[in-house]
Amino acid sequence: xxxxxxxxxxxxxxxxxxxxxxxxxxxxxxxxxxxxxxxxxxxxxxxx
Numbered sequence: 001x002x003x004x005x006x007x008x009x010x011x012x013x014x015x016x017x018x019x020x021x022x023x024x025x026x027x028x029x030x031x032x033x034x035x036x037x038x039x040x041x042x043x044x045x046x047x048x
Contacts, residue, residue: 007038 011033018027 008034008036009039010034011039 013031013033015027015029015031018025
């Protein structure tokens with residue numbers, strides 16, 4: 001499909017911890033997440 005519309009979204013997330021199968025670990029930094037779809041505009045919300 002040559003003329004098909006295509007989306008790619010990316011967002012920077014500030015993180016405070018990382019959860020694994022065994023525990024929650026402290027962490028500080030920024031993670032760049034990219035997805036092959038259009039993400040909703042929200043911004044500024046905390047997520048778990």
